[in-house]
Amino acid sequence: MKPDLARKLAILSDAAKYDASCASSGTTKRNAARGGIGSTEGSGICHAYTPDGRCISLLKILMTNFCIFDCAYCVNRVSSNVERARFSVEEVVSLTLEFYRRNYIEGLFLSSGIIRSPDQTMGDMVRIARTLRQDHGFKGYIHLKTIPDAAPELLDEAGLYADRLSINIELPRDDSIRRLAPEKRPETIRTAMARVRGAREASRDRSHTGKRPARFAPAGQSTQMIVGADGASDAAILSTSARLYTGYGLKRVYYSAFSPIPDSSAMLPLVKPPLIREHRLYQADWLMRFYGFEADEIASATPEGMLDLAIDPKLAWALGHRAQFPVDVNRAPRELLLRVPGFGTRTVDRILAARRQRCLGWDDLVRIGAPMAKAQPFVTVPGWSPGALTDSADLRARYAPPPEQLSLF
């Protein structure tokens, strides 16, 4: 391998690290039993973890970090002095396959700065995916970050080779996008997402002859939103997410705490990334997708529309709606059990299955794996009733970490 390949890899992976997603799950099942290399078997695999706690599942790189756009939050914007590099199609293909053969990765997550034109860039990215699939029989996972302004036909072709397509919404509000990423257009981003949804739905319908069309992005589409680069509240962020989930059937919205970048723009705060806030947003996102919460319910807990950073959003909601508690674990419907702080979807499923066979007591719930220390003010079981605990004034203090003691001057 050429000596400068390592340098390019360093530059173009460094440039890709601000993308949060590295998922490799939920695509069609494939393997190399009849030729080629690679497999996908449903669940994703994280092959390594870096000290930032993020998983490495895919080779996440930029095709190039040259870019003609000038997005203030991005290290690769045209006005930045960062060192630039560009991979050839063959280099990306070879790195992907060699890493894959050594079991370092599940596949490729390819993104890119925009060179010359959106069409040109997207065309090169599609060529990389096509080469991997057609010339090398690669059956592993491919995630392509699509460029919303590229021609729709390129998007259509990308979906034939990629397992997942993503289009970054970038920021929660249109006015922030227009201000911080003046070359991007929010309506174009949404239209591209709508097109991916349409193509996915069409690929699932059989034609009148009963023939199934080629699968289109079988692992769906996702997006990423930067948190903390503009003034959007958590309520605004969550309602944007709710619209993205319902409108375009997204698999995931990734929240990325705005992270200081080298050679950053003067337009943005150079502060530590709000990691706790990012974490709370992910928890709230989970509540919307798996627990039957609506966006406005979650963020309504505080007047400013910000999530409580000290306690998780479900607990915060329960503390604000104590009249609905305690719930009877042996009788409550699924929807209500899902609202009990500490009870996850698996715990609730186990409770529902087990209580058909017997009346569940405290010890049974402990064996099921329910975190009873957390749930106790919100549930009743034979032999346990929280009594006045549910409504006690200092209930929040039981959960919130004690305030940091001021150091003596």
Added chain:
Amino acid sequence: MHRIALPERGTFEAWRDAARTLAGHDIPPEAVEWTLGDAGAGLFGSDPLPPGPGHPPAVPRAFLDLAETVILHRDPEAPALLYQALTGLQRRPRLLADAADPLVRRLRLLEKSVRRDIHKMRAFVRFRELPSAGARRRFAAWFEPEHRIVEANAGFFTRRFADMDWAIHTPDLSALWTDGALSFAPGAPRPDLPDDAAEELWATYFANIFNPARIKLGSMRLHMPRKYWKNMPETAQIPAMLAAAEGRVQAMAAAAATESPARAAAITARYRAAMPRAPERIGSLEEARAACALCTRCGLCETATQAVFGEGPAQAALMLVGEQPGDHEDLQGRPFVGPAGQVLDAAMAEAGVARDRVWLTNAVKHFKFVPRGKRRLHQRPDQHEVSHCRWWLDLERELVRPRLTVALGATAALALTGSGADLTRRRGQVEQTLAGPVLPSWHPSAILRQPDRDRAAIMRRDLVEDLALALSLAAAPAGG
């Protein structure tokens, strides 16, 4: 006492065969002792198994899956616990669904531990390339699993790495894949594998994909426990990466903003000049469509996908105006393509109105909705939004100049006539406005939402009649 010695390979099948016979003869769990491998077998005498299958027990499929996994656990009690569950299942067929049962709980924990180990082996095996004389490339790895999973897990690697030869060596067992055939060899000490140049590139990638501004060590250790690190080359860099992280972040903060490269401003100016923008003067429907796509007159553009402008022939004699785009229209960018559009299409066909001869549009160009669960629920646009959007509707009427405009529903009637009076008394009668005659009728969505089926049928007939009337009026010579 029955003493059953299970083999190191094919453990599950051996356990299943023995357990089936034992349970078939009602031998209680406390009368069976299970051992693994040759150790211990034959040390003490064992009662012979009773002859014949007895009455073989029936178990749910889920139990076999559980047993197949749990039997790989290194806990020497695993086979006995499984046999205990097997006999328990004969009395309580739904035992496994009871997560609160202590035995089920224990088995589930064993299962979880084995599953995790299987998953981590798939994740953390690292191959190194070996020299190869033949056409197939050769790779080998050393791995130390927590449980006895190599045999069960080999299939995964054969399906994935079919076109190369590979060996995975572990202390218990080696899995070998040569020319497309899988075989096993006894465990061995760690082999000396040659250096592989790709490992350096991998280390480069590992160090550079790491974001020094966000350290979450607990999360890393939770998912990648230290016990695996010694066989993962990239982890050698972690101490150095951590040591440098804080300094890198501080250096970023301290660095003054630099001056942009000289070419940047020119590139930006060129790109921005070529971006679509609203034309200064709108003289055609195409210019109006382009301008409408960029409309931000009210807040609806923030939430909708795109503006849905009207479509049809520029000189259409008949214009149909609905309320606003719905879910389908919003996604496809075209008016009347959803369920309401189908009702309208059917009514138009019945009335003899050809869809491609009329101008179809809406009073409001962006979809207004609230997300609920997995759906977007339509919301009626308010007066403020209708009046802001009038600008576009007036422009369409001015450019198309239809002989007659049909207002489908109350919102369209309000936008076209300025009157919000009850539609029930207005429909089917032409109202004159400064911009031309308007015929109010029902909105196809109102027909869809009407719960009373008889009433819906009447409204549907009304709509067909109104469209037929509109067609005849629009066909009449202008000035009539």
